[in-house]
Amino acid sequence: MIVGIAGAPGAGKSTVAAAIVQAARERGVAAALVPMDGFHLADASLQRLGLSDRKGAPETFDGHGYLALLRRVRVDRTTVWAPGFERDLEQPIAGAIAVDPDVRLVVTEGNYLLIDADPWREARSLLDQAWFVEVDDAVRRDRLVARHVEFGKARQDAIDWVQRVDEPNARLVAVSRSRADLLVTG
Known part of the structure; x- marks a missing residue:
């Protein structure tokens, strides 16, 4: 099962996602947390593309790579290695998260999981x-x-x-809330 946690920047997605994974593990369910942040483009790529001043906007992520990972998690019966994100460096870290074959719950979180724009619109269909x-x-x-x-x-x-x-990104994300199965307020 793949559960996606969406919301505006700073809404608390990471906290909610981590709590779900922890609760599942405490109940004996093999679970993994795969944040969308691992798909940030590296600063060197952002500089090359002229996007350094927009880091965090939808176009500053490898959206197609993120979708490919969700598809792999769904069908692969081997360990799938996902990138993480190191806040101290503000950089993605390749192969930082193992999604082992015994994992039954994958929780992913990110701003753009529900927006209706390419390539992100496909993400919703990959979430249970x-x-x-x-x-x-x-x-x-x-x-x-x-x-x-x-x-x-x-x-x-x-x-x-x-x-x-962050605020323009928040406004973009806000219109996608109707695509969610559940609204979590706090």
Whole structure:
């Protein structure tokens, strides 16, 4: 079973996804967490494409690679290696997450799982369940600013980034909430 957790940047998707995986494991269910963040394009690629100032927008991810991974997880009977994301480096890490053949629950989370744009629109069809996490916008923005500061941005630069990059992404994601099976609020 593949459960997708979608929502705007800073909504709490990672926290919800990690809690689901932990709860499953505590009940003896083999589970894996595969975040979409592992499919961020590397900074070198973003620079080459002129997208460094939009990191986190849909076009700054390898969406086709993400979809290919979901398809593999569904059919492969060998270990599937998924990329992770290292926040300290702000870079994807290839082969960081093992989805072993005994895994019965894969939880994936990311902003764009439910948006109706190529290549992302196919993601919904690869999920058995799709949940949308929603939180008060002021709380979400405060979380984002704090996260950006924690990982190296000056406070004003973090505020500017949230307004220039994260908020347009949040508006894009918000219209996709109707494609979810469940709304999680917090």
